[in-house]
Amino acid sequence: MSCPAPEWKRRIPFYEAGLLEPAEAARLECxxxxxxxxxxxxxxxxxxxxxxxxRDDLAAGRAPAPFFQRHRWLAAAAVLVAAAALTCxxxxxxxRSLPAPPASPSADISRVFHEVDFSQLRPPLxxxxxxxxxxQALQRFETxxxxxxxxxxxxxxxxDPADPASVLLAARCRLGLGETAGALDLLTRCPVGRxxxxxHEYLWLKAEGLLGTGRKAEARALLEELAGSPGxxxxxxxxxxxxxx
Amino acid sequence: xxxxxxxxxxxxKLREIFLALAKRRIRNEHDxxxxxxxxxxxxxxxxPAQDIxxxxxxxxxxxxxxxxxxxxxxxxxxxxxxxGEGEDVLARRPADDWDPVAILAEQELSGKLARCWARLKPPxxxxxxxxxxxxxRDEIFARYPQYHYKVxxxxxxxxxxxxxxxLRQEGYAL
Numbered sequence: 001m002s003c004p005a006p007e008w009k010r011r012i013p014f015y016e017a018g019l020l021e022p023a024e025a026a027r028l029e030c031x032x033x034x035x036x037x038x039x040x041x042x043x044x045x046x047x048x049x050x051x052x053x054x055r056d057d058l059a060a061g062r063a064p065a066p067f068f069q070r071h072r073w074l075a076a077a078a079v080l081v082a083a084a085a086l087t088c089x090x091x092x093x094x095x096r097s098l099p100a101p102p103a104s105p106s107a108d109i110s111r112v113f114h115e116v117d118f119s120q121l122r123p124p125l126x127x128x129x130x131x132x133x134x135x136q137a138l139q140r141f142e143t144x145x146x147x148x149x150x151x152x153x154x155x156x157x158x159x160d161p162a163d164p165a166s167v168l169l170a171a172r173c174r175l176g177l178g179e180t181a182g183a184l185d186l187l188t189r190c191p192v193g194r195x196x197x198x199x200h201e202y203l204w205l206k207a208e209g210l211l212g213t214g215r216k217a218e219a220r221a222l223l224e225e226l227a228g229s230p231g232x233x234x235x236x237x238x239x240x241x242x243x244x245x
Numbered sequence: 246x247x248x249x250x251x252x253x254x255x256x257x258k259l260r261e262i263f264l265a266l267a268k269r270r271i272r273n274e275h276d277x278x279x280x281x282x283x284x285x286x287x288x289x290x291x292x293p294a295q296d297i298x299x300x301x302x303x304x305x306x307x308x309x310x311x312x313x314x315x316x317x318x319x320x321x322x323x324x325x326x327x328x329g330e331g332e333d334v335l336a337r338r339p340a341d342d343w344d345p346v347a348i349l350a351e352q353e354l355s356g357k358l359a360r361c362w363a364r365l366k367p368p369x370x371x372x373x374x375x376x377x378x379x380x381x382r383d384e385i386f387a388r389y390p391q392y393h394y395k396v397x398x399x400x401x402x403x404x405x406x407x408x409x410x411x412l413r414q415e416g417y418a419l
Contacts, residue, residue: 009402010398010399010402011398012402012405013376013401013402013405014376014382014398014401015300015303016300016303016377017376017377017379018300018379019376019381019382020300025300025301026251026253027253029251029253029254029300029301029302030253032262032302033254033255033258033259033261033262033302034258036262036265036266039262039265039266039302039306040265040266040269041409042302042303042306043266043306043309043310044409045405045409046303046306046307046310047310047354048354048358048408048409048412048417049377051354051355051358052358052362052373052374052377053377053378055358055359055362072391073391
């Protein structure tokens with residue numbers, strides 16, 4: 001025996017609870033009179049519902065649900081806000097509270113490159129060229145204004161592109177500006193001879209350019225040459241070789 | 246015939262349904278017919294005994310259920326008289342006899358219902374609790390704003406059926 005109109009069967013719970021409109025209830029009763037299965041369902045559940053209505057714990061069913069249960073989207077939003085606040089808090093707090101992470105090899109390499117003691121250079125930068133533009137550019141370089149230094153060196157290099165003092169200073173400026181490829185290009189176009197007094201400085205700057213462009217093997221060869229030659233770059237080159245992976 | 250009976254109620258069909266229900270509860274067909282007839286007469290005479298505009302049949306089924314209960318109580322009294330007071334009536338009932346007294350016994354049903362209610366999942370308890378404690382449909386639907394009302398209807402239907410299934414497992418014959 002099965003109900004021929006299951007859509008009415010689904011309304012039985014509301015009928016039992018007295019929640020159907022009179023017209024709808026009347027239509028359902030017409031169905032019940034013709035469907036023994038549904039009638040038996042209602043008939044059998046009647047005492048159950050009466051007992052249920054007598055139960056005290058059913059009152060809990062009438063109490064409104066907790067706020068966040070009724071508004072789940074609010075709960076989700078609250079969780080998101082809490083997560084964002086936690087992330088911001090961690091971001092702001094952790095750098096102060098946690099010890100600094102160990103320096104990466106690349107950071108160490110960068111630090112070693114910037115520890116160059118210009119006073120030990122042969123000859124000192126100021127003595128390398130008597131040109132007024134070079135001297136002005138050097139002043140700019142020493143104040144950290146690499147861009148202005150490059151602008152002042154431009155006419156000097158245009159007149160004498162192979163002037164080693166200007167090339168090395170321009171390369172330093174480009175490396176200082178992060179233009180590693182430009183510096184390397186400049187140093188490659190204007191090589192300094194092995195017997196020149198600037199040769200070690202040239203190797204050092206080129207090694208920095210090669211490392212910056214990822215050519216570690218070539219940089220290692222230059223640094224090994226530097227580490228084997230006495231001079232202001234020998235110790236630094238040795239340290240760099242230890243740091244290189 | 247009571248002219249105040251709801252217009253959609255066909256007494257002949259009501260009688261057939263009463264008889265079908267009574268036969269499910271009373272093994273003796275003659276007794277079942279008698280009980281169904283008695284219940285039908287009571288319905289016609291007493292209507293409208295109370296505000297039953299929304300669920301006439303529930304009220305009518307209640308009358309039939311009372312009649313069936315009275316029938317078994319009377320039979321038990323007869324057995325007691327014949328066997329003597331204080332004896333265990335249920336134990337004396339023939340083994341092949343269907344046991345509607347146990348089904349209708351209030352305490353037994355309450356105990357079974359308590360066990361089944363505890364086995365229901367909390368959302369089901371919540372829904373059925375709201376439904377049978379008189380919450381309006383709007384209140385029920387407002388409780389679950391994330392669901393379409395048809396989904397809530399389906400959930401209620403399934404929860405009720407699950408409760409029926411649990412009761413049947415407990416031995417309550419619906």
